Amino acid sequence: MNPKYLTVTALTRYIKRKFELDDHLSTVWLKAEISNFKHHSRGHMYFTLKDDNARILAVMFAGYNRFLKFKPEDGMDVIVKGQVNVYEPQGQYQLYVHEMIPDGVGALHLAFEQLKNKLEKEGLFDQQNKKNIPTIPRHLGIITSETGAAIRDILTTIRRRFPLVKVTLFPALVQGDGAKYDLVKKLEQANDDQTIDTLILARGGGSIEELWPFNEEMVARAVAASHIPIISGIGHETDFTIVDFIADLRAATPTGAAELAVPSKKDIANQIESNRRTLHRGIKAVINRNEAKLNKIQSSYAFKYPKQLLSQKEQELDRLIESIHRNMKSNLTKQQFHYHQLMSRLHSKHPTQQIKLNQQKAGYLTNALENNFKSHFRNKVVQFEKQLDKLKVLSPLETMKRGYGIGYSSSGSLIKSVKQVAPGEQVTFKLQDGYLDCQIWGIEEDQNE
Amino acid sequence: MSDEKRSFEDVMGELDNIVKKLEEADIPLEEAIDYYQKGVKLSKWCDDKLAEVEKQVAHIVDENGETKTMAFEESKDE
Numbered sequence: 001m002n003p004k005y006l007t008v009t010a011l012t013r014y015i016k017r018k019f020e021l022d023d024h025l026s027t028v029w030l031k032a033e034i035s036n037f038k039h040h041s042r043g044h045m046y047f048t049l050k051d052d053n054a055r056i057l058a059v060m061f062a063g064y065n066r067f068l069k070f071k072p073e074d075g076m077d078v079i080v081k082g083q084v085n086v087y088e089p090q091g092q093y094q095l096y097v098h099e100m101i102p103d104g105v106g107a108l109h110l111a112f113e114q115l116k117n118k119l120e121k122e123g124l125f126d127q128q129n130k131k132n133i134p135t136i137p138r139h140l141g142i143i144t145s146e147t148g149a150a151i152r153d154i155l156t157t158i159r160r161r162f163p164l165v166k167v168t169l170f171p172a173l174v175q176g177d178g179a180k181y182d183l184v185k186k187l188e189q190a191n192d193d194q195t196i197d198t199l200i201l202a203r204g205g206g207s208i209e210e211l212w213p214f215n216e217e218m219v220a221r222a223v224a225a226s227h228i229p230i231i232s233g234i235g236h237e238t239d240f241t242i243v244d245f246i247a248d249l250r251a252a253t254p255t256g257a258a259e260l261a262v263p264s265k266k267d268i269a270n271q272i273e274s275n276r277r278t279l280h281r282g283i284k285a286v287i288n289r290n291e292a293k294l295n296k297i298q299s300s301y302a303f304k305y306p307k308q309l310l311s312q313k314e315q316e317l318d319r320l321i322e323s324i325h326r327n328m329k330s331n332l333t334k335q336q337f338h339y340h341q342l343m344s345r346l347h348s349k350h351p352t353q354q355i356k357l358n359q360q361k362a363g364y365l366t367n368a369l370e371n372n373f374k375s376h377f378r379n380k381v382v383q384f385e386k387q388l389d390k391l392k393v394l395s396p397l398e399t400m401k402r403g404y405g406i407g408y409s410s411s412g413s414l415i416k417s418v419k420q421v422a423p424g425e426q427v428t429f430k431l432q433d434g435y436l437d438c439q440i441w442g443i444e445e446d447q448n449e
Numbered sequence: 450m451s452d453e454k455r456s457f458e459d460v461m462g463e464l465d466n467i468v469k470k471l472e473e474a475d476i477p478l479e480e481a482i483d484y485y486q487k488g489v490k491l492s493k494w495c496d497d498k499l500a501e502v503e504k505q506v507a508h509i510v511d512e513n514g515e516t517k518t519m520a521f522e523e524s525k526d527e
Contacts, residue, residue, distance in 0.1 A: 136461060138457070168508040168516070169507050268499060271461070272464070279471060282468065283481055286478060287478075287481075
């Protein structure tokens with residue numbers, strides 16, 4: 001037979017490994033009584049935890065026990081949280097304690113821690129889920145006891161800092177069994193008022209039992225569900241409740257909550273004053289800017305030397321008038337020249353010459369006419385005289401001198417034939433030296449003719 | 450002013466905006482004057498609001514949702 005040997009060390013390590021692999025043993029909550037308590041000079045605490053039937057060795061190292069708010073002692077009932085493991089040199093299993101709280105209160109702490117872990121895992125503490133608190137609230141809701149220091153502190157603080165805000169108190173039970181229901185109810189009631197923009201959930205200082213309603217899950221969930229941002233101010237500086245973790249803003253005390261809820265009147269006044277100063281500065285800058293612009297415009301040439309501008313215009317006008325005159329004159333001269341030309345042409349064509357010429361002509365013609373007429377007349381006279389001589393020769397009067405007469409009928413016509421007269425007719429006979437009035441007595445006509 | 454019912458935060462915000470606008474370069478004069486006047490008015494409104502020493506009243510909502518009022522207690526050390 002070949003027996004197999006283990007070393008003690010190997011065995012112990014094997015056992016230790018078994019302890020370490022067990023989840024149940026890695027985090028253990030234990031309720032027990034302390035005995036054999038020793039606080040080593042180097043800071044570590046060694047003790048035994050026991051109940052009526054069993055005991056376990058325990059160690060709480062200095063790194064953990066310096067956070068303890070109480071001094072453990074023998075016979076004390078405590079609740080501890082730790083890890084079970086093996087101390088190899090002694091072959092002992094023991095509890096390595098990380099946290100320790102006195103029992104009684106301890107039970108509450110346990111519940112607190114457990115709820116805290118649970119809600120934290122759900123993300124209820126996450127910073128990104130926190131609502132913003134209005135800088136200047138209009139309507140502040142307060143959920144706290146109607147009596148007591150908390151509401152007085154809050155109202156005093158608000159009055160001192162910022163009395164402008166409307167305040168509505170939702171009186172609530174803040175301790176005792178019914179408190180959690182009342183707190184939830186008031187949270188819901190406050191949320192029904194649409195005008196409330198900030199909520200304070202407050203309670204004065206007290207023991208952990210007194211503050212307990214603020215560690216209740218239903219209250220915690222009601223706070224988380226609130227659509228109004230919530231500022232918590234519960235207990236004293238050292239007290240932390242579940243509600244504090246969930247609230248959108250945590251103040252250490254009710255007074256602190258009021259301070260966080262409303263701005264300081266003085267700060268606001270300062271801000272207004274600063275804004276006012278900026279306004280003055282701003283408008284002054286704008287005015288200065290515009291003034292500078294105006295000055296620049298006013299100092300421009302046109303504004304500064306308006307006369308120059310005018311005289312310039314006048315000069316221009318003079319120049320134009322002159323130019324008009326000049327043009328007029330030149331135009332006139334041109335026209336005059338033209339006129340003169342026409343006049344001289346007209347003069348050169350004047351009819352006087354022609355008249356003279358024609359008068360001369362007329363003169364010649366008149367003379368010629370007269371001469372011609374005279375010569376013609378003389379000719380005619382000569383002719384006439386010739387004719388007259390001829391006539392003299394041919395005149396019946398000459399013949400009558402020789403005894404011939406001429407008879408005229410009563411009608412004056414020359415009687416050449418006996419047929420021209422009838423018996424009884426008065427006739428006239430002209431002779432050389434006068435007339436004979438005769439009457440026809442008879443007519444004898446020649447037959448042989 | 451007609452904005453008696455406006456929230457203080459609102460008015461402060463507007464005042465802030467006006468101050469910013471007035472600080473902008475090249476703002477026309479008329480506009481600047483408007484802003485200035487509005488700004489002074491608003492800051493006066495804020496001042497007045499702050500100066501109002503009203504008797505502070507807290508409203509208390511009872512179990513039935515009914516509201517009654519409660520005057521602030523003067524703190525003795527004030």
